[in-house]
Amino acid sequence: MSRTIYLDGQWLPEAEAKVSAFDRGFLMGDAIYEVTCVLDGALLDYPGHAARLRRSAAELQLTLPLDDDELLALHHEIVARNNMSSGMIYLQLSRGAAERDFAFPPEGTPPTLFLFTQEKDVLVNPAADKGISVALVPDLRWGRRDIKTVQLLYPSMAKMEAKSRGADDAWLVEDGFVTEGSAATAHIVNADGVLVTRDLSAALLPGVTRAAILELAAEHGVTIEERAFTPDEARAAREAFITSATNFVVPVVKIDGETIGNGIPGDLTRAMRAAYIETRRTTALAPTKPVATA
Structure with a gap:
């Protein structure tokens, strides 16, 4: 069954999720990510992962387009939309799509924010x-x-x-x-x-x-x-x-x-x-x- 993913404010079937070929995450590796484990439908160690995400973004001068409450709500919602009990949530944030250049794109370029889930029995290993x-x-x-x-x-x-x-x-x-x-x-x-x-x-x-x-x-x-x-x-x-x-x-x-x-x-x-x-x-x-x- 197709997963529901989050991409730049939209909930989409995974086959419909498209990122620009000019996204700097693809062209330059100009992106960060974070992984949160889900057990019994709940988020493990979430505050630590959210804090590390914000630190990574700050170190690379990336803008995370959500506040703390919105980010947490997004994690809960992707669990609910995929009816996930156990597994992982992967979040990826890039600097967005821009003409290829080593210099960062102009201020105001929208970042790309992408979340998807992976089902996994985290207790059986x-x-x-x-x-x-x-x-x-x-x-x-x-x-x-x-x-x-x-x-x-x-x-x-x-x-x-x-x-x-x-x-x-x-x-x-x-x-x-x-x-x-x-x-x-x-x-x-x-x-x-x-x-x-x-x-x-x-x-x-x-x-x-x-x-x-x-x-x-x-x-x-x-x-x-x-x-x-x-x-x-x-x-x-x-x-x-x-x-x-x-x-x-x-x-x-x-x-x-x-x-x-x-x-x-x-x-x-x-x-x-x-x-x-x-x-x-x-x-x-x-x-x-x-x-x-x-």
């Missing part, structure tokens, strides 16, 4: 039960990874390189340290039980799920170190895992073919996934009143 393997790949992305742009070609290439080497995903390495996964934050638990995750900077995306897991870990009395770690530290770790809005918490059980810990998802990783799902279910944003979809 075989990788969360058995873990994944990762391959280490050089990080060759641009220097502002703290902005959630649509420049995803190299992460895609890195993931395909990892798959060609028999791994499930890639961890990116720069100057001798792990930055992050192809589309997730990288974490390790060392032999002393300390949770180590890279400190925030322009080198990596400020993960919304990352922030939630660090908060939960602190509440459970886990010692946390926010610092860069090396591939050797990762290989020697007791546990390793990734976090993202699309997968919550997923164990990493092999790095470059080397077994991490005892080769099965670790206790802390499992506990953090369970705690995340439990707490996010109770704090998820459901519509406060029925959403009209006519």
